[in-house]
Amino acid sequence: MTIAFVVPRYGDGIVGGAETLSRGLAEHLAARGTPVEVLTTCARDHHTWRNAFPEGREVVNEVPVHRFPVRMRNERLFGRIQQRIDRGDPLPIEDQLAWVEESVSSPSLYAHLLRHREAYELVCFAPYLFGTTFWGSQLVPERAVLIPCLHDEPYARLPVIRTMFESCHGFIFNSPPEAELARRLYAIGDRPCGVVGYGFDPPPAPRPERFHRRHKLDGPFLLYVGRKEKGKNVPLLIEYFLAYRERFRPDLTLCLVGEGPIQAPRGSERAIRDLGYLGPEEKLDAYAAATVVCQPSVNESFSIIIMEAWLAGTPVLVHAGCPVTTYHLSRSGGGLAFEDYFEFAEALGLLLDDATLNGKLAAQGRAYVLEEYSWPAVMARFEGARERLRG
């Protein structure tokens, strides 16, 4: 029987942890001959959620993809409720439902799910926050598998989200700390679940010198890759970096790769290079060229970034407040963690000055990814989870 993946967006050029994860799993399942299908919307952009792809069926990399149009959204209502959630205001249930409904929703996708539910062995929904996941999982709870990509944030504590978690058949988590958080927040008891994570193929040999040349970077640099937003702790990284640079290393640069609203402070243009979105090849070069890759976010369910850094041969510096990145770090020994600025400064100094240590930590990280998160290892864990979910 078919395994369905329900994701709000799917296709080439779509960036996002849950989207990348679902796509990787779907394509590897298809390559192994498992019948698989993706149910998604026609949206490409996660700000506007405008219908951009044509409605209907297409095949993307051997995976059948069925696109349904997005229902017209009331963005203002969504924004207003979101502000109240962010502030921590108590919210009536109808407002919570309206917020879910106005995130992104597709009634024709729900109708399809209801009509064809019997054709699916399991229906995997990712990530937990969107209307497609919320309503979809409520319609087929007996076969709904949530791939939540969960981290601790105000939305995760909404009563409607709790209801959704507690009515799903089972779960696939990205890491043990994510599973622990879910057990702490929701009464999911001994529902079947598995910890699978995302898989990686060993990357081609990077060309760090090409990156140095193209961006005229001579000295050592610290790299951040990901969305530049407060939720990812980027302002903290910028503050720490500027304080460190002023006190210890005036030749150090911080490169920011990715999109998002955060801008480097005025006057720091020489110290902070905002490179925006980079293609996969150039991103790989950037990872390899960096002396250290910093992941300051405390809100992660897996962190693809630190895995990519290790694969490119660079150690990472992570925030000690993030259970997931510190979990990977403690198991791999692929970098260091900081609790505050002073530890950040010491750890960064160590990684910049001791090239041998830098190389050893990177090698430990790389070995960890190749061992734990190669596609064969990930798919073996997925098959184990599938067995349990089938009961």
Added chain:
Amino acid sequence: MAEEPTVDVARLMEEIKERVRQRKASGFYSEEEIRRITRMELEVQEVLPGYRDELDFHLTTLNDIWDPREPEPITSHRRVVGPVLVALKRVVQRLGRPFIGLALARQARVNSHLVQLLNSFAPQIRDHLRELAHRLEQAQERMTIGYTEQQQRQQELFAQVEALRAEVARFASHLEDLAASRRLGELPPRPQVPQGRGEVDAAQYLAFEDLHRGVRAEIKERQRAYLAEFTDGPILDLGCGRGEFLELCREAGLGARGIDANPLMVEACRALGLDAEGADGLSYLQTLPDASLGGAFCSHLIEHLEPQALIALIQLAHAKLRADGVFVAETPNPVCLTVFSGAFYLDPTHQKPIHPQLARFLLEAAGFKEVTVKFVNPYPPEMRLQSLEPAWWMRRIELDYLDALNANFARLNDLLWGCQDYAIIGRKP
């Protein structure tokens, strides 16, 4: 390649924390710098979702709305009459403001003082509480570590007690065994062999040896290789049998004498004009003066001896040899497994096979030097498993299978059809 030692990140993090403590203690960071960094962290973290400081949020709100005289913005959602209503309400608000202001002035002062009081104390209390919580956490951590260490120590002690208990039990059982062995005398005696039974007739054994040991000429040819080991006589051939080696010595001009317990063997040797005597090898050796022999040879003798007799033979041979004298003993090779399906158990007088490593050890223990083991008498090639030849039409995978098969054949050949005998050779220093 040697494996690189792994870096213990947890220890490294401890070192980093220690270094931070040292730097702070040494005044590396000024008070002002620490304050600035702490403020910066608070400012940045405050805006993170999930990390909002509720006290700051409410304090900011109170600072915004403390004055009840501040007019609320007047709005209306009605399309046509809305603006009119708004204008009217504003007029009323403006007219009433002086009176309301008077009435609320006291409340405004109360609010103002309350907010100021909160502004000056609340953050301090918050920081103080944070500091206390932090200290509590540290104390708890220390207690947890202490408790874990205590438990570990306790477990170690338990383990030691268990080990001691096991040791005592072992001793007790050993004592019981000893007591039981004392009682062994009470067990039924070994079966007594009746007088005149249990011996193989000498003539029969000679015939048996002729049948199974091999043709005399063939054995003589095989033993020819040992001649090179001996440079000087006299040579004693212990268990000389049909005298093949004695004959070789005579041909090489080396003085040699054979000893055999079987009188028919001695007779056969003498018939060939060889010097042979009927005696037990060990007893005969004892009668010889020390350092009187140039060499000692025994072919297929040592596997007939009980372990103690074997050790005594080697020790005596060592004593009776001159300096630079050589001891050579040939015996079936137990490392080749088909020896057990053939030669070894064919002979009822064989005691136990002697492993080449044991033979080497016994010679070295007796004082022999330059001890070597030579594997001899290989099975003829036609008895071994034949390797398969590749054919031109075979595919790569078939050739790989063929290679694997032939490699397996070679291993089996070594194990099953290697050398039937070996010789242990030692020199007295």
